[in-house]
Structures are given as C-alpha cells and as structure tokens.
Amino acid sequence: MEKRIGLIAGNGKFPILFAEGARKKGVEVVAIGINEETSKDLEAHVSKMYWLGVGELEKLFEILLKERLSSVAMAGQVRHKLLFDKNIKLDKKMSELLGGVRDKKTDSLIGAVAEKLEKSGVKLLDSTTFLSDLLPDKGTLTKTPLDRKVLEDIEFGREIAKSIAGLDIGQSVVVKDKVVLAVESIEGTDEAVKRGAHYGKEGIVVIKVSKPNQDMRFDVPIIGPETIKLLKGLKATAIAIEAKKTLIIDKEETLKLANESGIGVIAI
Numbered sequence: 001m002e003k004r005i006g007l008i009a010g011n012g013k014f015p016i017l018f019a020e021g022a023r024k025k026g027v028e029v030v031a032i033g034i035n036e037e038t039s040k041d042l043e044a045h046v047s048k049m050y051w052l053g054v055g056e057l058e059k060l061f062e063i064l065l066k067e068r069l070s071s072v073a074m075a076g077q078v079r080h081k082l083l084f085d086k087n088i089k090l091d092k093k094m095s096e097l098l099g100g101v102r103d104k105k106t107d108s109l110i111g112a113v114a115e116k117l118e119k120s121g122v123k124l125l126d127s128t129t130f131l132s133d134l135l136p137d138k139g140t141l142t143k144t145p146l147d148r149k150v151l152e153d154i155e156f157g158r159e160i161a162k163s164i165a166g167l168d169i170g171q172s173v174v175v176k177d178k179v180v181l182a183v184e185s186i187e188g189t190d191e192a193v194k195r196g197a198h199y200g201k202e203g204i205v206v207i208k209v210s211k212p213n214q215d216m217r218f219d220v221p222i223i224g225p226e227t228i229k230l231l232k233g234l235k236a237t238a239i240a241i242e243a244k245k246t247l248i249i250d251k252e253e254t255l256k257l258a259n260e261s262g263i264g265v266i267a268i
Contacts, residue, residue: 004028005125006069007046008060010076011037013249014127014222018075019045021130030067032060036088037078054078055090057097057113064122072117073125074110074218079188105168107211110218126216134251136267138243141255146238146264150205153178154240157207158268165211171221172208176200190230202235210245224249228257228265238264 005022007029009015019029019042031046036054043049048067052059064072090098097116101108114124128135140146146154157175160183165171170184174196181204182196189208196204208221223241231239241248246267248254258265 002027002071004030004069006064006067006072006122007031008072008074009033009038009042010074010078011039012076012222013039013224014247015039015042015076016045017131017134017249018073018127018129025130027130030069032063034078038076053089055088055094057094057116058091061093061116061120064117064120070121071123071125073127073129074114075127077188077219077222106219107168107215111215114217124217127218127220128216128247131247134247134249135244136241136246136248136251138267141248141265141267142258142263144259144262144264146266149177150238150264153205154207154238154266154268157205158209158240161207161209162212165209168211171211172206174200174204174206176204189227193230193234193236197234197236202237204234204236206231206236206239208239208246209242214245216245221246222249223247223254223265225253225257228254228261228263231263232257232261236263238266240266240268243267 005027007015007019009031022029029046030048031042032050032052033042034054035051050063097112101112117124153175156178157173160180161173164183172184172189172192173180174182174193181200182192184192193206210221221241223246255265
C-alpha cells in the first residue's frame with residue numbers, strides 16, 4: 001500500500017471512516033469532495049482537501065495530476081438523480097463521458113469514470129480498504145432471534161433483491177408476508193423503505209444486498225445508525241444485509257440502537 005492516496009468522497013460518513021482507517025495505517029489522504037454531496041467534516045480527517053462540482057471531471061483529473069496521486073478510492077454515494085438536475089453544469093470531459101456510456105445506470109457511469117482513471121495511470125482501490133472490521137460475518141447480529149415468519153420473508157425477498165441488483169436498478173426490497181411492497185430505484189433505500197411502510201404499515205422487513213458481481217471499489221451497500229432510526233420510526237421488524245459485502249457504519253452504535261429498538265439485523 002502506498003503511503004499517500006487520493007479519496008474521491010461522496011456523501012455520508014463512509015469517506016470519514018475511510019480517511020480515519022487510512023490514518024491509523026499511516027497512510028496520508030488527499031481528499032476530493034463534491035460540493036453537492038460531501039460533508040465539510042471530512043476536512044478535519046485528511047491532510048489536504050479539494051472541492052469540485054459533480055460535473056467537473058476535468059478538474060478531478062487536474063487535481064490528481066497536480067498531487068501526483070497514482071492510487072485513489074471512491075467512498076460515499078453520489079446521488080444518481082443529480083444527473084437530471086438542470087442546475088448541474090457539466091464540463092467537456094463529463095459531457096463526453098455521459099455521451100459515450102451505453103446507458104446511465106450506476107455501474108455504467110462509475111465504471112466509465114474508473115476506466116478513465118485507470119487509463120490515465122491511476123489505480124482505483126477497494127473502497128473497503130482499512131474497513132474490513134465493518135463487514136459482518138454471516139449470522140444474526142442482534143440479540144433477539146428472528147422468528148420463522150421473518151426468516152421466510154428474508155429468504156423470499158433475497159432472490160428478488162439479487163435480481164434487481166443484477167439489473168442495476170437498486171439493491172433493496174421491502175417485504176411483508178411474502179409480498180414485495182417496494183423496490184429501490186433512483187430515489188435510494190430510505191425512500192423505498194418509507195414507500196414500503198406506507199403500504200405494509202408496521203412489521204415490514206427490509207432486504208439489502210450487493211450486486212451479483214459486486215465491484216468492491218465502488219457502490220458498496222451501507223447501513224448505519226440512521227438506517228435503524230428510520231426502521232424504528234416506521235415500526236419495521238428487521239433488516240437483512242449481505243455478509244462480507246455490506247458496510248455497517250458505526251457498527252457498535254448501530255447494533256446497540258437495533259437491540260434497544262427491537263429491530264432484528266441479520267447478515268445472510
């Protein structure tokens with residue numbers, strides 16, 4: 001591992017945890033934040049911070065060249081729906097990238113950026129580098145055993161979630177009594193869960209999976225304390241995630257909240 005790497009940071013706490021993990025290993029991080037997404041709190045956890053707009057791909061490559069960064073990681077989500085925001089200005093390089101992809105699915109877009117990086121001599125690192133302890137092993141992670149009905153809903157929903165993930169539509173489904181109440185799309189997991197709870201009321205089960213050929217360099221599934229707070233507010237029963245393929249942000253706090261709230265968490 002190099003002693004100095006770049007970090008292309010999206011939203012949420014994932015970029016901060018990545019930077020903290022790198023620092024513990026003695027690795028310096030130069031971060032590139034996205035104005036529309038990245039938390040300003042990241043600045044306190046990196047050696048240097050740059051900012052750019054989501055459509056400024058040329059500026060990204062200029063920063064990488066200026067800083068002589070040969071390895072970078074992508075951590076944190078960039079909302080897909082920003083592509084449809086008329087206020088977002090795209091530079092020439094980003095316009096060319098969008099015009100050259102076969103479609104505008106998440107994998108296609110991020111994959112195209114990754115390909116451009118690697119063609120310019122920049123290696124894209126696994127986004128879970130330094131964070132392996134946040135990837136849970138298989139099993140029930142909370143104290144209360146899940147009953148048969150919940151486990152059947154999880155098994156029912158898992159195959160469906162894997163199917164939509166394979167199509168790069170979303171990575172979560174909401175189920176109750178073996179009925180699919182909501183499928184995640186461009187709106188993100190939280191909004192899909194709210195939509196599912198609107199129809200299923202209390203007792204819903206959420207299943208969140210990785211893609212069948214998940215590229216751990218980007219778009220890794222994540223849950224955290226805010227996930228549990230949302231589920232508690234909606235009186236959900238459980239959430240199933242994929243073992244070794246899903247990051248649990250603030251793992252101790254997340255599972256503590258889940259235990260206190262009666263929300264089952266299982267890695268499948």
